[in-house]
Every structure is written in structure tokens, then in C-alpha cells.
Amino acid sequence: MNNEVHFKVAIIGGGPAGIGAAVGLAKRGVGPVILIERRGEVGGTPMGYRKKPGGVPTFVEWTRGRVVFGEELAGRLTKRLAQTGTTIRLSTQVTKIYPAEKRLTLLGPEGLEDILVDAVVLAAGAREQTPAEKGWLAGARTARVGFTRHVTGWLDRHGLLPARKPIVVGSDLIAYSAAAKLCALGSDEPVMIDQRRSPEASFFERLFFRRWTRPDWSGGVSTVEIKGHGSPTHLESSNGREWQGDGVIICGQLVPNTELALMAGMAVDLPSRQLQLARGQTLSQPGWFAAGNVLGGFHGAQWCYFNGCSVARSVARFL
Amino acid sequence: MTQFGTWQPKIRGRLYYNWPRGTCEEALRFTGSEQLGLEPYDLVIIGAGVVGCGLAYQLSQYELRVLLVDRLHDVGEGTSKANSAIIHTGYDAKPGTLESELLQEARAAWPDLAARLKIPVDPIGGIMLAVTDEQERQLVAAEKNAHANHATDVRILSAAEIREREPNASPDVRGGLLVPGESLGDPFMASIAYAEVALANGVDILLGTGIAGVELGQAPGAPLHHLVTDDGHRLPARRIINAAGLGSRRLADGYGGGAFDINPRRGQFVLFDKCARSLVRHMLLPMPSAHTKGVLVSPTIFGNLLAGPTAEDLPLGDPEATHTTVEGIRRVMEGGSRLVDGLAQQPVIATYAGARCSCNQGSYVIRYNDGAPGVVTVTGVRSTGLTTSNSLARHLVDGMQKELGLELSSDTVALDARPESAWPGWWRRPFEDRPPDARADHGCAVCFCEVISEGEIRDALDSPIRPRTMDALKRRTRALMGRCQGFDCQVPLAELVSGHTGIGIEQLTNNGPGSELVAPGQAVRPEEVSA
Ligand SMILES: Cc1cc2nc3c(=O)[nH]c(=O)nc-3n(C[C@H](O)[C@H](O)[C@H](O)COP(=O)(O)OP(=O)(O)OC[C@H]3O[C@@H](n4cnc5c(N)ncnc54)[C@H](O)[C@@H]3O)c2cc1C
Ligand SMILES: Cc1cc2nc3c(=O)[nH]c(=O)nc-3n(C[C@H](O)[C@H](O)[C@H](O)COP(=O)(O)OP(=O)(O)OC[C@H]3O[C@@H](n4cnc5c(N)ncnc54)[C@H](O)[C@@H]3O)c2cc1C
Numbered sequence: 118m119n120n121e122v123h124f125k126v127a128i129i130g131g132g133p134a135g136i137g138a139a140v141g142l143a144k145r146g147v148g149p150v151i152l153i154e155r156r157g158e159v160g161g162t163p164m165g166y167r168k169k170p171g172g173v174p175t176f177v178e179w180t181r182g183r184v185v186f187g188e189e190l191a192g193r194l195t196k197r198l199a200q201t202g203t204t205i206r207l208s209t210q211v212t213k214i215y216p217a218e219k220r221l222t223l224l225g226p227e228g229l230e231d232i233l234v235d236a237v238v239l240a241a242g243a244r245e246q247t248p249a250e251k252g253w254l255a256g257a258r259t260a261r262v263g264f265t266r267h268v269t270g271w272l273d274r275h276g277l278l279p280a281r282k283p284i285v286v287g288s289d290l291i292a293y294s295a296a297a298k299l300c301a302l303g304s305d306e307p308v309m310i311d312q313r314r315s316p317e318a319s320f321f322e323r324l325f326f327r328r329w330t331r332p333d334w335s336g337g338v339s340t341v342e343i344k345g346h347g348s349p350t351h352l353e354s355s356n357g358r359e360w361q362g363d364g365v366i367i368c369g370q371l372v373p374n375t376e377l378a379l380m381a382g383m384a385v386d387l388p389s390r391q392l393q394l395a396r397g398q399t400l401s402q403p404g405w406f407a408a409g410n411v412l413g414g415f416h417g418a419q420w421c422y423f424n425g426c427s428v429a430r431s432v433a434r435f436l
Numbered sequence: 437m438t439q440f441g442t443w444q445p446k447i448r449g450r451l452y453y454n455w456p457r458g459t460c461e462e463a464l465r466f467t468g469s470e471q472l473g474l475e476p477y478d479l480v481i482i483g484a485g486v487v488g489c490g491l492a493y494q495l496s497q498y499e500l501r502v503l504l505v506d507r508l509h510d511v512g513e514g515t516s517k518a519n520s521a522i523i524h525t526g527y528d529a530k531p532g533t534l535e536s537e538l539l540q541e542a543r544a545a546w547p548d549l550a551a552r553l554k555i556p557v558d559p560i561g562g563i564m565l566a567v568t569d570e571q572e573r574q575l576v577a578a579e580k581n582a583h584a585n586h587a588t589d590v591r592i593l594s595a596a597e598i599r600e601r602e603p604n605a606s607p608d609v610r611g612g613l614l615v616p617g618e619s620l621g622d623p624f625m626a627s628i629a630y631a632e633v634a635l636a637n638g639v640d641i642l643l644g645t646g647i648a649g650v651e652l653g654q655a656p657g658a659p660l661h662h663l664v665t666d667d668g669h670r671l672p673a674r675r676i677i678n679a680a681g682l683g684s685r686r687l688a689d690g691y692g693g694g695a696f697d698i699n700p701r702r703g704q705f706v707l708f709d710k711c712a713r714s715l716v717r718h719m720l721l722p723m724p725s726a727h728t729k730g731v732l733v734s735p736t737i738f739g740n741l742l743a744g745p746t747a748e749d750l751p752l753g754d755p756e757a758t759h760t761t762v763e764g765i766r767r768v769m770e771g772g773s774r775l776v777d778g779l780a781q782q783p784v785i786a787t788y789a790g791a792r793c794s795c796n797q798g799s800y801v802i803r804y805n806d807g808a809p810g811v812v813t814v815t816g817v818r819s820t821g822l823t824t825s826n827s828l829a830r831h832l833v834d835g836m837q838k839e840l841g842l843e844l845s846s847d848t849v850a851l852d853a854r855p856e857s858a859w860p861g862w863w864r865r866p867f868e869d870r871p872p873d874a875r876a877d878h879g880c881a882v883c884f885c886e887v888i889s890e891g892e893i894r895d896a897l898d899s900p901i902r903p904r905t906m907d908a909l910k911r912r913t914r915a916l917m918g919r920c921q922g923f924d925c926q927v928p929l930a931e932l933v934s935g936h937t938g939i940g941i942e943q944l945t946n947n948g949p950g951s952e953l954v955a956p957g958q959a960v961r962p963e964e965v966s967a
Contacts, residue, residue, distance in 0.1 A: 155884055208880045212887055224887065226876040228867050247921040249706075249787040255760040258788060260946035260953055263926065270927030277942055277954040340762040346755060347950035355762070363955055372783075376919065379711050387711075388783040 124204070126432060127221055127234040128152040129211045129377070132161020133418045134409020135240035136194045137425020138432070143201035145433040150203045151232065153223060155210035160195050161242055162410075163187030163418045165266065167273035173301045173329050175294040176418050184325070190418055214381045216402035236404045236432050239392075240425060241374035243410040245291070248343075248367050253312060254286065256342030259349045261364035265295045268366055272302050280364020283307040284352055285332060286341075288316035289415065292368035297329035299366075308360045310335045310352070317369070335360065373413045378405070389413070397431030398424075406432055439878075440866045441895045441913075443858035445851065448638035451901060453509065454645040454667065459943045460904045469669050472640055476660055476672035477503045479842075482647050482687060483680035484508070486516040486627045487817050490825035491679060493630035494833050496637035497852060498844045503671065504631065504639055505663070507646030507683075509948030510908035511901060512627025515681050516822065517911065518758065518790030519703070520745060521736060523557055524823045525617035527582035527590050528564075528724060534800045534831075536585055539820060541827040543587075543617060549826055552853040553629040555622055556737050556863045562618035562719040563598060565609050565775050571723040572610040578723070579613060589616045604715050604777050618719055620737040622860075623822055624911035629854060630825070632900040637850040641901065644948055645669075649690040650676060652808045658841075659809060661691075675810040675840060677832070681793045684815040685752060692807035698815060700757035700791035701728075703745025704764035706772070709919050712741040712782035720775045729819065731771025733779065738862070738886075738914065743772035743779065749794065757791040764789070785919045792818045802832070804839035812836065861892040862914045882932060883925045885918025890932055897936050904937065906930070907947040926953070 125147055128135045131154030142150050158164060163176055166187025174184045198205075209225030219237065223230045245264045248254045263279055271277045283304050285296050288311040296307040309316075309332035316323060316334065340355045343365060352360045375392050379385040384393035384401035391413045392400060398407050408428040409421035416424070452466035453459075479495060481488045484506035492504045508514060523546055526539025550557040566572040575592050582590035593612045598605055635641055646666035653659025663671040678687045685698050719734035728747035736742050746764045750757050765787050772779045795801055795816025806813040814832065817824070836842040866878045867889065878891035896903060896912040903909050906929070910916040915929055922929075930953055934941040942958050945951045 155881060210881045210884060210887065224867060224879055224881060226879045228874065228879050244920045244923045247785055247919075247923075249760075249765075249921075250784050252765075252784070253762060255762045255765060255787065257756070257759045260951035261955070264923045266923050267926055271954055274927065274931075275941060275954075277958050279954050281955040342759065342761065347945075347947065348952070348956075376709070376711060387781045390783060 122232050124149050124151045124232060124234045125436065126150045126236045126238065127232060128238045128240055129221070130154065130161065130240035130242055130411070131159035131205070132240060132242050132409060133163065133191070133194055133422040134242070134411070134425040135161070135238065136198045137422040138238040138240060138408055138429050139201050139203040140197050141426035141429025142432060143203065145429060147429070147433050147436060148202065151206065152203050153206045153209050153211050155208065157208050159198060159205065159207070160191030163191040165269045165273060169273065171301060173294065173297045175297070179419050187418065194422055211377060214377050216381050216383055216405060219404055236406065236435055238425070238428055238432060239378060239400070239405065239407045239411055240409045241377065241411045243371035243373045245367055246370040246372050250372070251370070253340045254343070255340070257345050257349070259343060259345045259347060261348055262343060263364070263366060265291050265366060265368050268295045268298055272298055278302065278304055280362065280366065281305060282362045282364070284360055284362035284365045285309040285368055286365060287311055287368035287370060288313060288318060288334070288336070289369040290318050290322050291415070293318050293322060293326045293330070295366050295368050296332045297326045300330040306330065306333060308333045308335070308362055310338050310341070310360060312338055369415070371410060371415055373411045375411060397434070398428050399431065404435060439857055440859045440864045441857070441861040441892050441899070443854055443900070444898060445636040445900065447636050447900055449635040450640045451635060453643050453904060454665070455949055458940060459945070459949060460939060461937060464902055464904070466642060466645065469671055472503065472642070472671070475501060476674055477501045479675045479677060480505060480663055480671060480673040481677045481679055482663070483514070483678070483683065484511040484627070484631065484641070484643070485514045485679065485681050486512055486630070486822050486825045487681070487814060487828060488679040489627040489630035489634065490829040491677065491832055492634035492639045494826070494829035496634040496639045497847060497850050499847045502639045503642060503673070504634065505642045505645050505647060505671070507644065507666070509644050509905050510903060510911070511631040511641070511643070512624060512911070513907070513947065515790055515793060516627050517624060518705070518788050519623055519822060520732065520734065520742070521621050521623040521822065522719065522734065523619040523621045524820055525587050525615060526585050526820070527587035527615050528578065528729070529585055531581065531584040535820060535824070538800070538824040538827040538831060540586055542824050545826060546619070553633065554854045554856070554858040555625045555629050556860070557619050557621045558737050559617065559619040560718055560735065562615040562721050563593065563602065564613040564615065564721040564723060565598065565605060566611050566723055567606060567608040567774055569610065574723060575611055575613055582613070582615070587615070587617065590614065602717060602720065605720065606775055606777050608774070620719070620735060621822060622737050625860060626822055626825060628901065628912065629858070633851050633854060635900050637847060647687065650687070650811070652691055657809070661808070661810065675812070675836070675842070677812045677814065679814045681815070681817070682752070682757070682791060684793070684813060688806065688813055691811050693811070693813050694803055694806055696801050696815060697796040698793050699752045700750045700754060701794040701818070702748040702750055702757055702789050702791050704760050704768055704789040705742055705744030705787060706765055706768045706784055707786045707788070708741040708743070709783040709785050710739050713739050715741060715776060715778065715782065722771065722775060731768055733772045733776045738917070740785070741782065744768045745790065758789045760787045760789045786921055794818050800828070802835065804835055810840055812840070860912060861895070862886060862888065866892060882928055883915035883918060885920050886914040888913050888915040893929065893932050894936050897933065904939070905945050905947050906953065909933065
């Protein structure tokens with residue numbers, strides 16, 4: 118705790134946005150830079166989307182005009198990161214930040230450690246909204262009410278289906294990609310439900326996924342309850358509709374991981390947890406920047422990478 | 437230096453899960469009553485809720501052969517896992533009742549009990565808020581009632597005094613009652629701590645085992661009864677304590693127990709993100725009605741903010757007694773917003789519901805030699821069972837001495853405490869004062885939201901009541917309980933559990949067989965495992 122290490126810039130999160138920031142800073146000769154990633158590998162969300170024969174590629178790589186597996190995209194980014202000379206801390210989480218002092222507390226295999234920096238890029242990504250957070254989904258608390266992250270975790274790491282008869286809640290790109298993955302690897306055609314009247318994913322996005330899935334779509338649902346004991350058996354809506362299934366996948370509606378900033382008193386809107394940003398993606402405290410999916414909403418991985426690169430410019434200017 | 441969450445006592449009792457092959461280690465698997473020894477039990481407690489566990493702990497202080505049995509897959513997994521988690525002072529109880537007496541006894545005993553058993557408790561105090569003129573007029577009577585319950589530190593606060601203490605209290609607040617002794621507790625750790633010490637002292641624990649009925653012994657005097665499990669095993673018992681909560685009526689029917697009617701009174705809750713914790717300083721309580729204590733807004737001991745519960749009477753046996761409803765959640769938000777300004781803007785992370793065992797004969801119905809000699813029924817422990825778990829157990833042990841002729845001789849080597857190392861890691865962070873022999877896995881977080889390390893998960897898996905479901909693990913460690921609700925950590929956690937216990941990852945469950953994490957009946961493809 119006592120002998121604090123100093124870095125010029127700290128990047129919180131080693132996903133596409135964090136990697137982009139590291140690459141951008143290196144290009145501008147800013148250093149030393151430390152990138153802190155709480156998982157055992159860099160690459161962020163796309164890294165969990167393994168390349169598999171018969172699998173479904175879901176990441177658009179605009180620069181190559183192709184749709185690839187997340188792992189491929191993340192792998193290319195990771196290689197660029199390796200050439201930057203950035204100090205990388207894996208299995209290390211930023212657990213607390215002190216905005217005014219620009220101090221970060223890290224927890225890793227060596228225990229707790231504080232570092233001091235001149236600027237910070239928050240690139241902590243986003244997560245999917247919890248069922249309760251939606252406000253229109255209630256009922257039983259059973260097993261197999263999970264997220265898209267669980268679909269990739271179970272399928273790509275273990276070859277196990279999180280549901281045979283899946284019910285996908287949500288209808289954005291993430292929901293379609295989850296449905297496609299499930300179908301491609303052996304589930305029944307998923308049921309897809311949403312409060313919206315028509316799917317959130319665009320026509321072209323849906324067209325892309327038609328090769329693997331044509332989900333049994335129900336739009337305009339009102340409030341829904343999960344039924345079952347131990348495991349889900351079906352969903353029931355307040356206007357009498359019923360959908361059978363043995364697993365519920367809650368998709369999309371990303372919530373930005375801004376709680377570090379929120380808990381440290383920086384300006385964050387509630388209940389959305391959207392950061393209040395100034396020019397150059399600056400947070401309410403000078404010297405603090407944000408990039409990627411932590412900005413809120415849904416952004417593609419390559420967009421997040423370039424966003425990280427461009428934030429590096431603002432950081433360099435600040436320094 | 438202490439490594440928290442690493443208590444591994446010498447265990448004299450036996451622990452079994454009545455689970456299919458492959459779902460837990462063979463050494464933990466129940467296959468037949470001969471595993472439990474041939475001697476009949478002096479006492480069998482049906483129901484390992486906080487009442488049954490509290491009683492098992494108390495009985496474990498004596499030389500007795502005791503079995504604690506539950507149909508669920510961990511201790512404290514029924515009503516005891518879903519409540520407001522308040523250690524009540526009993527200021528609002530009806531004076532002169534058994535409930536009031538047990539609450540008063542509990543109030544005096546909790547600080548020592550919590551310190552001995554390492555149950556996290558935080559005495560933050562409560563304020564009962566009057567938000568209408570009529571409620572304001574009721575404050576005087578409420579204060580008098582509190583003083584009649586010997587809660588002499590309870591006093592009326594003016595609206596201004598409340599505002600000073602609670603800047604976010606609703607602008608409608610007219611006044612209130614300060615209840616300094618109300619405390620937050622860890623609802624899970626109470627059952628777990630009791631059961632761990634009981635197990636260490638030689639109480640046998642059988643989980644995943646429903647009791648279908650009782651075969652009453654016919655011999656005069658002290659007959660030998662048998663419990664029959666759902667899957668047909670017979671367990672011999674000289675005395676039986678029915679502490680089965682909402683299952684108590686059905687069991688009592690099987691041994692001809694006296695008249696009482698129970699039904700689940702559902703209570704729904706909304707759990708807010710930790711960022712909402714700073715909204716309040718005390719637990720803020722509504723003025724109670726004849727039916728219920730009403731919707732309160734309180735911090736939890738874990739650092740979240742909680743609003744609830746509702747009070748909805750449902751028929752006995754209703755499978756949805758612990759389901760939430762959109763309407764119920766709306767009412768909780770509405771009730772909470774009457775007390776606290778800005779509650780509706782706070783991010784929600786989860787909702788849950790618990791089912792009180794509401795009894796038409798009032799709270800705390802206790803019957804000795806109920807239907808047959810040696811059979812005890814304890815039911816209707818509706819709203820205060822966490823608080824009274826130890827005072828009720830003492831009361832029951834006294835009662836059994838008098839009414840059943842139970843003879844007690846102290847077990848001189850029995851533990852009555854857990855050591856410092858039993859504090860859960862989330863409460864006393866294991867990595868904050870790192871001992872020189874620290875393990876690196878105590879620094880690697882697996883649950884990012886609650887910052888729970890891989891080491892803490894392994895330690896919990898090795899704790900006395902070997903938890904073998906994800907829910908059992910989360911109640912001990914807080915993994916999966918944070919703002920992402922398992923988004924990031926479910927799969928890595930399952931990998932960790934499977935790796936540490938040898939249970940196939942496809943066999944792991946949320947809360948016992950029938951709640952598998954992945955669609956059941958899949959075999960892991962070997963090439964995936966090595967990848
Ligand atoms: C569930 C989900 C599914 C998606 N599916 C698709 C898809 O199919 N196709 C597609 O094109 N896009 C998809 N996206 C979007 C895509 O993943 C993002 O555009 C991109 O990964 C965002 O990059 P990022 O760096 O902002 O965040 P992430 O890739 O999420 O990276 C954030 C990183 O920060 C780390 N981190 C967070 N907090 C801390 C901390 N306190 N300390 C240390 N490290 C921390 C995390 O571990 C993570 O590695 C999906 C996103 C999500 C959430
Ligand atoms: C909404 C709500 C809020 C509450 N708030 C508080 C509070 O703030 N403070 C407080 O002190 N108390 C509170 N309580 C009350 C407290 O939770 C209960 O009094 C207590 O949990 C009751 O414990 P129990 O052991 O009687 O019941 P349970 O925990 O239900 O235990 C009974 C056990 O018996 C088992 N069982 C049933 N039938 C069988 C069978 N046939 N075979 C084998 N096992 C069987 C069940 O599986 C269960 O585990 C609250 C309760 C609710 C619902």
C-alpha cells in the first residue's frame with residue numbers, strides 16, 4: 118500500500134476500447150502506460166466468442182468488410198497491443214478510484230496495491246440488464262435464467278447448451294446472435310419475445326442471421342412471469358400468452374460499467390448509469406476519460422477500438 | 437494472522453446429500469439409513485430453517501444423538517433465506533405474548549451470540565416514520581407499547597429531528613419513533629453458523645431428504661417412532677420436532693397433531709444497487725397496520741438498499757408463494773417511495789420473495805406430545821424467527837425437559853462458538869491485511885461486483901456444511917449476488933466448483949437436482965474439456 122507506483126496513464130479494462138487507447142497513446146509516444154484487466158486475458162467481450170466449425174461469426178470487422186468470430190478480431194487487436202510496450206496487469210481489478218488524487222486501488226494475485234497516474238481511460242465495457250432491472254419480468258427465480266454471456270460461456274468453452282428450448286428475451290443484435298448460436302449448436306428454434314412491437318435489430322441484421330435462426334417472434338408483450346420450480350417451464354404474460362421453454366436468455370439492453378465512477382462521486386445519470394461527458398469524452402473530473410461500451414448504448418467492437426484510439430488523442434492533449 | 441472464511445473444525449457429525457450419483461462426491465452421498473448408525477436418534481428435527489438450525493445448535497451442547505433433516509439442499513434455504521434480515525428489538529410486539537418475551541430475551545443475547553458465532557450484525561437503528569396526520573397521532577401509543585416491551589430507549593422524534601438524521605426522508609414525514617436497537621443481520625449466516633457448530637459437535641445433517649410421514653411407535657411410555665423419507669428410507673427417532681415451517685401442517689396431519697391452520701403470506705422485495713446505500717442512514721420503517729409491518733426501506737448488511745416486503749396471503753401449497761409479480765414489485769416501489777425521496781431513480785439489481793408461515797392461532801404455536809408422545813410441533817414463526825432463533829431454541833429445550841422428560845447432560849467438549857477465521861470473507865476482507873503466507877488465489881477476483889476471490893470460493897467449498905450448489909455458495913461468499921447477478925461470473929464460478937470438487941460441470945445446480953445450470957442430460961464432449 119505504501120510505496121505507490123506512478124504511471125502517466127492508466128487504462129481500466131483490456132477490451133477493444135482499452136486496447137485502442139493503449140495503441141493510440143503509444144502512437145503519440147505517451148508513457149509509461151498501464152492497462153489493467155480483471156480477467157486472465159485481454160481482448161474483452163469478443164474474446165469469449167470462440168472460433169468454431171459450424172459456429173456463428175457475430176463481429177463485424179468493417180475494415181475488412183467481413184463478419185468474423187470475436188476471438189479472431191480480439192486476437193488481431195491483442196497483437197497490436199503487444200507491440201506497444203504497455204504494462205499489462207492481468208487478473209487484476211480496479212476496485213476503487215479516487216478522482217481528485219488520480220489514484221487507483223488494484224486487487225490482484227499480489228494483493229492490494231495503489232497506483233498514482235496523470236490520466237485515466239475508463240474502458241470497462243458494459244453488461245446486460247438483469248431480469249429485475251427490466252421491470253416487466255418477474256416470477257420464479259429458477260436456474261437457467263441467464264444472459265448472452267452465459268450462452269457463449271457454456272457453448273464456446275464447454276460445448277454445453279444452456280437451454281434446449283430457449284426463450285430469448287430482447288430483440289437486438291445481441292439477442293439475434295444468441296439465438297443463432299444456440300440454434301447452430303443444436304437447440305430448438307428459439308422463441309423470442311420483447312415489449313417492442315417489432316424487433317430492435319435492423320432488417321439487414323436479421324437477414325444476416327436467417328441462415329441459422331428464424332426465431333418464433335412475439336412482439337408487444339406486456340408484463341411477463343417466469344414459471345417453474347427449480348428450472349423454468351414456461352413464460353406467461355399478463356394478457357394470457359404463454360411460451361414454453363427450458364431456459365430464458367436475457368439479451369442486450371446494455372448497462373455501462375460506470376459504477377467505479379459513480380461510487381467515487383463523478384457525474385453519472387441515474388437510473389441509466391450513463392456517464393455525463395464533456396468534450397473529448399471527458400468525465401466530470403479533469404484527466405478522466407471514457408471509451409467504448411462504457412459510454413452507454415451498443416457499439417460494435419471495432420468501433421470501440423477506434424473510439425479508444427481517438428480518446429488517446431484527447432488524453433495526449435490533456436497531458 | 438487470520439485467514440477469514442477458512443474455519444475447518446474437527447467434525448463429529450455426519451453430513452449427507454440425498455442426491456443422484458455424480459451430483460456430489462460419493463463420500464457425501466446418502467444411500468441408506470445405515471450410514472447414520474444403528475442407534476435410534478434421541479431427537480430428529482425436521483426442517484433446517486433458522487428455527488431448526490438454532491435448535492440443533494442448542495441441543496448440540498448436550499450428550500444427545502440428534503439428526504437435522506431438510507428436503508432442500510442447504511441449511512436455511514426455505515423462508516429463512518428470504519426476509520428483511522432485521523434483528524428486531526421487539527419494540528412493536530404485543531406485550532405479554534411469547535413472541536414479546538422471546539424478542540426481549542433475544543435483544544439482550546444477540547451481541548454476544550453474533551460475536552461468538554461470527555454472524556455479521558450491524559446495529560444501525562431504525563426510525564418509524566409517520567407520513568400522515570393519523571399516523572402521527574399513533575406515535576404516542578407506539579412509544580408506550582415499546583416501553584411496555586422494555587425498549588426504554590425508544591422515543592418520538594419531530595419532523596425536523598428526522599430531517600437532520602435522514603435528509604432523503606419523504607417531505608411528507610410528520611414525525612417518527614427512533615428505535616436505536618434495531619440491527620441489520622446476515623440472514624444466511626445465522627442458519628449456517630448454527631448448523632456448522634452443531635455438525636462439529638456431532639449432530640448429523642441430512643439434506644435433500646423430504647420427510648413424507650411419521651410411523652408412530654405403539655409402545656406405552658416412550659415409544660420409538662420412525663420417519664419415512666420421500667424415497668422410502670426409515671429413520672428411527674425417540675423424539676421428533678416438527679420445525680418444518682410451511683411444511684409443518686402436512687407433517688402434523690401424519691401424526692395426528694392438533695388443530696392449526698397455516699398459509700404462506702408472501703413478502704416481495706426490491707434490492708437496489710450499492711450506489712443507493714447512501715440514501716438512508718437508518719432502517720426506515722412505516723407505521724404498521726393490523727395486518728403487516730408494511731414496506732420498509734433499509735440498508736442491508738451487505739451494503740445494498742432494500743425495500744419491502746408486501747403481505748399477500750396465498751393458499752397453503754401454492755407453488756408461487758415465493759414468486760415475484762410485476763404488480764407486487766410496483767407496490768413495493770410505491771410503499772418505499774412514501775418513506776424515501778428519490779427511491780424510484782435508484783438502479784434495481786434484483787427482486788425476490790419470501791413466504792411467512794402465517795398461522796390462524798397466532799405467532800409461535802408450540803405443542804408438546806402433539807398427537808403422540810415425544811412429538812413436538814413448532815409453527816407459526818411468522819415474522820421474527822431470525823431474531824428469536826436462539827431464544828426460541830432455549831425455550832424449546834426447557835419445554836422438552838419439562839414436557840417430554842428429556843434428560844440433559846452437558847457435552848463437555850462441545851463448541852459454542854466459531855473462531856475468528858469463520859467470519860465470511862466479504863465481511864472481513866481476506867486480502868486487506870495480507871498475512872505473510874497469503875495465497876495468490878485470495879487476490880484473484882472471480883465475482884467482480886462483490887470482489888470475491890477464487891480462494892474464498894475454494895474455502896467455502898471446504899467449509900463444514902460442504903456447500904454443493906451455486907445458491908449455497910452464494911449465501912456463504914456473496915459471489916453471484918452483486919449488481920451483474922452472475923452475468924460475468926456464473927460460468928467461471930461453475931468451472932471453479934467443478935475443478936475443486938470433481939463434480940461434472942454439467943451436473944452443477946442452482947439449488948439441487950432439477951435446477952441444473954445447463955439443459956440436463958448432456959454429456960461434456962471430451963475435446964471441449966481439454967480446450
Ligand atoms: C453480452 C454482449 C454481447 C455482445 N455481442 C456482440 C456481438 O455478437 N457482435 C458484436 O459485434 N458486438 C457484440 N457486443 C459488443 C462488443 O462486445 C463491444 O462492442 C466491445 O467488446 C466493447 O469493447 P469495450 O472494450 O468497450 O468493452 P469490453 O469488450 O466489454 O471490455 C471491457 C473490459 O474491461 C474489463 N474491466 C471492466 N471493469 C474493470 C475493472 N474495474 N478493472 C479491470 N478490468 C475491468 C472487463 O473485464 C473487460 O475485459 C456484445 C457486448 C456484450 C456486452
Ligand atoms: C417477507 C419476510 C420478512 C421477514 N423479516 C424478518 C425480519 O426482518 N427479522 C426476523 O427476525 N424475521 C423475519 N422474517 C421471519 C423469518 O424469516 C422466519 O420467522 C423464519 O425464517 C422461520 O424459520 P423456520 O425455520 O420456521 O422456517 P423455514 O426457514 O421455512 O424452515 C422450514 C424448513 O422445513 C423444511 N421442510 C418443510 N417440510 C419438510 C418435509 N416434509 N421434510 C423435510 N423438510 C421439510 C423446509 O424445506 C424448510 O427449509 C421474515 C419473513 C418473511 C417471509
